[in-house]
Each structure stands twice: as structure tokens, then as C-alpha cells.
Amino acid sequence: MNVGKSIFAVNPAFSNIGRMRENMEQLQVQLATGKKAQTLSDMGPGRGTNIDMRAQLSKSQAFQKNISMVGIRLDILDLSIARFDQIEGEVRQMAAADSAGEDQVNLATAQNFARSSLDEVINLLNTDLAGRYMFAGTDTDDPPVKGLEALLNGEGGRDGFRTLVLERKQADAGASGLGRLALSQSGPAVSIAEDGVHPFGFKLSGGSTDSPGVAISGPAGSPPSMNVTFNSQPVAGEKVFLTLTLPDNTSRTMELQASTDNPAGNGKFTIGASVNDTAANFQAALQTVLGQEVQGELSAASVFAAADSFFNGNGQTIQRVDGPPFDSATALVAATSTDTINWYDGSSSADPRKSVSARVGETARVDYGVEGNEEGFLQLVRSLAAVAVETFSSTDPTSEARYDALSKRQVARLSETNNNVPGSFEVITMELGVVRNAMGNYSDLNTNYQNQLEKVISKLENVAIEEVAVQLQNMQIRLQASYQTMSVLSELTLVNYIR
Numbered sequence: 001m002n003v004g005k006s007i008f009a010v011n012p013a014f015s016n017i018g019r020m021r022e023n024m025e026q027l028q029v030q031l032a033t034g035k036k037a038q039t040l041s042d043m044g045p046g047r048g049t050n051i052d053m054r055a056q057l058s059k060s061q062a063f064q065k066n067i068s069m070v071g072i073r074l075d076i077l078d079l080s081i082a083r084f085d086q087i088e089g090e091v092r093q094m095a096a097a098d099s100a101g102e103d104q105v106n107l108a109t110a111q112n113f114a115r116s117s118l119d120e121v122i123n124l125l126n127t128d129l130a131g132r133y134m135f136a137g138t139d140t141d142d143p144p145v146k147g148l149e150a151l152l153n154g155e156g157g158r159d160g161f162r163t164l165v166l167e168r169k170q171a172d173a174g175a176s177g178l179g180r181l182a183l184s185q186s187g188p189a190v191s192i193a194e195d196g197v198h199p200f201g202f203k204l205s206g207g208s209t210d211s212p213g214v215a216i217s218g219p220a221g222s223p224p225s226m227n228v229t230f231n232s233q234p235v236a237g238e239k240v241f242l243t244l245t246l247p248d249n250t251s252r253t254m255e256l257q258a259s260t261d262n263p264a265g266n267g268k269f270t271i272g273a274s275v276n277d278t279a280a281n282f283q284a285a286l287q288t289v290l291g292q293e294v295q296g297e298l299s300a301a302s303v304f305a306a307a308d309s310f311f312n313g314n315g316q317t318i319q320r321v322d323g324p325p326f327d328s329a330t331a332l333v334a335a336t337s338t339d340t341i342n343w344y345d346g347s348s349s350a351d352p353r354k355s356v357s358a359r360v361g362e363t364a365r366v367d368y369g370v371e372g373n374e375e376g377f378l379q380l381v382r383s384l385a386a387v388a389v390e391t392f393s394s395t396d397p398t399s400e401a402r403y404d405a406l407s408k409r410q411v412a413r414l415s416e417t418n419n420n421v422p423g424s425f426e427v428i429t430m431e432l433g434v435v436r437n438a439m440g441n442y443s444d445l446n447t448n449y450q451n452q453l454e455k456v457i458s459k460l461e462n463v464a465i466e467e468v469a470v471q472l473q474n475m476q477i478r479l480q481a482s483y484q485t486m487s488v489l490s491e492l493t494l495v496n497y498i499r
Helices: 010-033 040-095 102-125 148-153 161-173 275-310 375-388 399-413 425-461 465-490 494-498
Strands: 181-186 189-194 203-209 214-220 225-230 239-245 251-259 268-270 319-321 332-334 357-359 365-367
Touching: 040 102, 040 357, 040 375, 040 399, 040 425, 102 148, 102 375, 102 399, 148 161, 148 375, 161 275, 161 319, 181 275, 189 203, 189 275, 203 214, 203 225, 225 275, 239 275, 251 275, 268 275, 275 319, 275 375, 275 399, 365 425, 375 399, 375 425
Parallel strands: 251 268
Antiparallel strands: 181 189, 189 225, 203 239, 214 225, 239 251, 319 332, 357 365
């Protein structure tokens, strides 16, 4: 006869063994994975904190990826801007060389040098990183600048820079070739007058003389005019000075010297038998000098004025001469997308740095946009394009004067004295350097924060392997003892029980 096992609470014992087995299996999984739980539901009351910590860690890691990405882009920008600065120095060095150079070598190489340098500048402005154009501001999907040939010569029925230069030269020179000035004589007085109220040609700025017998009045009126009056004969060597403003806002002072020679020679006028004759000789000499200035200084000024109108910066529209006819034009008109190439297609904003930004912290952003029509790029492109569209033939008597006038303007526009102008290469480099330093600080903050989060998460998720091993060993001993006890109970009979 067997004794009923119900008197020994067998069912609770089996339940305990089942729980111990589950605990042991859980400890084995923990030992194998190093994790307290395999699912969020098994984490207990700490799972809410864990989820929050994980979310914060994910955001911090995303910020760190942004910092790394921006760092790579800044590297590309730094290298490109450094090359822009080198090209600027090379152009300035060549332009500053003496005149046309020995054996006019500069005349022979100037156009090709300008074209090749401009082509490199365009390629740099179209630098892309993984399909993202770095000098386009917010419009990062397409190249911001037209190719060299399209930019200079136009495409698709739209005019390029070269056409605008030809039109501007005609408008500034005028039909008479005197820079839109008209000369006339009345007795001992020579009148010099602008031919209308418009932005083209020479503008009268003033005059002076070291001759007591010569009087200069004006400029006055609309359009402005001035008079040079010979009240008495000048003495040989005495001079008359006339100052003109050119279309690119530079100025030019011409001087004519009284002489007893006949012919007097370039830049001089013959003292005649009477003041009326002297005035006539002065007018003839002035007409010759003005014609020379039109071929030299005014021609160069026209090219740069066209460059200023074509290569537009922020808030500027491309403008061209209202014509034909061009030699009597009186206004500039805004170009349209159907008649003129738009040289720059990137974004254009008052604060280019803010055109591109990246989030590097919970409430922190860095601005690092660069736009290809900022001042430094503009002046470099304008200066190179101005020479690239010009030809300097050794058989052309105007070549050397035009080259000298263009070179002088290149030196002035690319001077190191402009380094502090907003948008210069130096200012952009400094501003991006500030961004890089800020990102370094944010990177350190993110790294420290991530380390703290990872420690909290580790405590919530991970187990101490040594502790689990000890617990597992204890559980094995307890479970083994329980199995042995249950084995004895399973064989218990009344005889064995009484015995």
C-alpha cells in the first residue's frame, strides 16, 4: 500500500523546481549575452529610463555624425578657398609685372593665362562632394556656374560676356570716338561737354592749370560741361589738367603742355599767333589725347564696367546696354533669361554663411554655407574674364595701352588691402575657422555626454558576469538538491515511511 503523496506538498515543490529551472535558464542566457533581459518587457521598472537614455544617445550620435560630415565639407572648402587665394596671387603677380614685359611676352600670354585661370576658378566653384555642390549655397543639386565657353560666348541664343563687352565699348566710346564728349571752340574758349545724361563714356570731374593766363570753369549744367579759356598766351611748359571719371568709377587726369614746337608732339599743344589760335591748337591736341584715352584707359574701363554688370553679386541684376544702336545709347536695361546667360545659378543671400547649416547639439547649429557670387569670387572672376575676352596683337598699336590699363585694374581689385572686405577669401576662411572651432567644442560635449549615457545604459542593461556565474552555480546546487528530494519522495511507500 502506497502512502498518498499529497501529505508532502508535492505540487508546490514541483512549482518551485519549475521556477528554479526558469531562473537558471535566464541566468544561462545572461551569462551568454551579458544582458539582463532580451526584451523590453523583461526589463521591469527600468525600461522607461532605458528607452529615454537610448533616445538621447541616438540623438547625440546623430549630432556627432553631423559634426563629422560638416568637418569633411569644411576640409573641401578650405582646400578650394586656399587655391582661390593662390590664383588671386598669381594673377596679381603677373598683372603687376612691368608693362607688357620683355619683348612683350606678357601680351602674348595674357589672354591664355586669363582663360586657363578662369577655367580653373569655374571648376573650383563647381566643386562637389558626393553630388553636393559646395559653392552653391542652398542650391546644392546643380553646378552653380556656367562653363567657360558658355560664360564667355553664350549658348542657346543667349549672349555671353564677350557680347556685353562689345556693346559697352561702343556705348562708352560713342560715335565720334571721344568717349561721349563733344569739343567746340568759341574765340579763346574751348568747351568740353558730355553728350547727354547717361552712364556711358567719360564724365567731367574737374580741371586745373598752372598757367596764370588760362581760366577753367565747370563742370556745371545738365549735361555737364566745362570751359578752358585762354585769356592770355601761356608760357611754354605750362600745363592744363583735366580729370575724368571712367565707367568703372576710376579716374584719369590728362595733362596737355604748352609748347612752341609745331607740331607740338603727343600730349602738347602749340602756342599760336593769338589766343584764338592757341585755343584751336589746344582743342586739336585734346581731341587726339581723348582718342588715345578711349583706346586705352576707357576701353579697359568699359571691359570692367561690363564685368561688373554681367557678373552680378547678391541683390544685383545683370544689366546690359539698351540698344541697338549702342554708340548713342543712354541707359542700361536689365538682362532677361532669354537674351543673356546667367553666370551664377546658386543661391544668393545677404548672409551666405546662413545658407547652409547643420544641427550639432540639442539647441545648437553651425552655419557654414558659401556662395560663389561673394565678393572674393566676384572680383577674381571679373578680373580674369576682363582679360580673357581681350586680344593683344603685337601689330595693334593699342594693345600695350589696353593691357597696362587692364593690369592696373586687376592689381587694384585683387589687392591684399581688400582682405578685410566681407566675402573675401580671408574673411570666409576666418568665418569657417570659427565654425570649425565651435564644432570641436560641440564634439567634446557630445562625446562626454555619450559616455555618461552609455554608463547609465550599461547599468540598466548589462549584468556582472562574475555575479551571474556565482548565482548560476548556487542555482545548480539548489536545483540538484530539489531533484534529489523529489526523487526520494517519488519512491516513498508506507513500509518505507514506517521504517
